Amino acid sequence: MEQNGEQSGDSMEDLTGCVAIVTGGATGIGRAIGIKMAEVGADIVVSDIDTAACRRTATEIAAMGVRSVGISANVTDPEAVSRMVSETISQFGKINVLVNNAGVAGAPGWYDYETSREEDWAYTFGVNVKGMAIVTDAVVPHMKSAGFGKIVNLASIAGRQGRPSLPHYSATKAAVINYTQSLANELGRDNINVNAVCPGLLWTTMWEQVGAKYALANPDYEGLTPRQVFDRTVQDLMPLGREQTPEDIGDAIVFLVSEDARNITGQSLNVDGGAFLN
Ligand SMILES: NC(=O)c1ccc[n+]([C@@H]2O[C@H](COP(=O)([O-])OP(=O)(O)OC[C@H]3O[C@@H](n4cnc5c(N)ncnc54)[C@H](O)[C@@H]3O)[C@@H](O)[C@H]2O)c1
Known part of the structure; x- marks a missing residue:
């Protein structure tokens, strides 16, 4: 990976020396993203609202031979996010990659109700959109001062076309696709690439x-x-x-944060078996 103009490692998909934060990184897709980036040498900060699980996953990743720590933070809490980012800087000195993966499908118990409740709209937008912006705003100043950065946001095929029974969730993921474009426009001159992945x-x-x-x-x-x-x-x-598997998403993200993708920004990549063709 190129860092401040320096290329480290032989392969373009070599993330040796790169420091990556993965939100919602303890389980599911986030865990696989961390593992896939660690396989190509990245040091991983596993951040999650679930403190025990994020530490467990960080221990698992550290056993692969890279540096990894679990730092818990609720993405909707600006103070907790700011502490997580400061701790990352004090332990690793920099942040090259941010993967905004933390996401929810509704407020607790949402799946027991036939229609979206007010709290589903509020909770889902709070985590999936506003939480994403809170983490991004905390990380971007460090990327700007380094003159380099890669951000990948987790959208969804539900953001490509509204899905039945999940209007609140689909709307958040459409917002993520749009937010990714705004950020890419805003941060391009700072040499920060911003893309999204739409898992199937x-x-x-x-x-x-x-x-x-x-x-x-x-x-x-x-x-x-x-x-x-x-x-x-x-x-x-x-x-x-x-x-699709969590590893499929991890592979796509390794590509997007690698130098192979240096001229790709503002895009949302469907990894969905062809469900949506755009
Ligand atoms: N599973 C799918 O089919 C699918 C499809 C499309 C998109 N996605 C997206 O991929 C991402 C990961 O999904 P997943 O299936 O692995 O979900 P998951 O529920 O298995 O894991 C989500 C992780 O995020 C964490 N989290 C939840 N709220 C948080 C908060 N406020 N702060 C910090 N961490 C929080 C959870 O503790 C959990 O570890 C989400 O953004 C989701 O919307 C998933």
């Missing part, structure tokens, strides 16, 4: 809840388990006919 369907804790909600809200899915709903949705939506 991945069997994580989040989708277990989505499957339960779809089964409740859609008569076609009545009596199906969340996993059966998931499998049916994959078959209905995806030309490739297969689900």
Whole structure:
């Protein structure tokens, strides 16, 4: 990776010497993103609202031979985020990469209700959009002063086209795609690339809840388990006919933060088996 004009390592997808923060990095897609970047040499700050889980994942990543720490922070809490960023700087001296992965599909218990509640709108926008901006605003000054940075935001195919039963969530992910474009415009002259990834369907804790909600809200899915709903949705939506994995998302992000992608900014990359063609 190029840092202040210096290239380290032989391969373009060599992140040796690079320091990356992954929010929501303890489990699911975030955990795989951290592992994939660590495989190509990056030091990883695993940040998550779940303190025990983010430390566990950091220990797992450190065992791969890179430096990794778990620093808990709720992305909606500006003070906690500021502490997390300061601790990263004091331990690692810099931040080259930010992956804004933390995301929720609704307020606690959202999947038990057929329609979106006021708290679902507020909570989901608070974490997925405002939380993303809070973390970004805390990190960007460090990237600007270094004259280099890579930011990747987690959007979704739900942000490409509104999904049934999840209007509040779909709207947040459309906002992430738009926010990514604004940031790319704003930060390009500071040599900061900003892109988004739109994952398709991945069997994580989040989708277990989505499957339960779809089964409740859609008569076609009545009596199906969340996993059966998931499998049916994959078959209905995806030309490739297969689900995506957290590792697929990690691979896409390693590319986007590598020098191979130095002239790509403001883009939202679908990793979705062809579900949405744009
Ligand atoms: N699973 C899918 O099919 C899918 C599809 C498209 C997009 N996505 C997006 O990918 C990202 C990761 O999803 P996932 O499936 O791994 O979800 P997940 O629920 O399995 O994991 C989310 C992680 O974020 C953390 N988190 C939640 N709220 C937080 C907060 N306020 N502050 C800090 N951390 C917080 C959780 O503790 C958890 O570790 C999300 O942004 C999600 O919207 C997921």
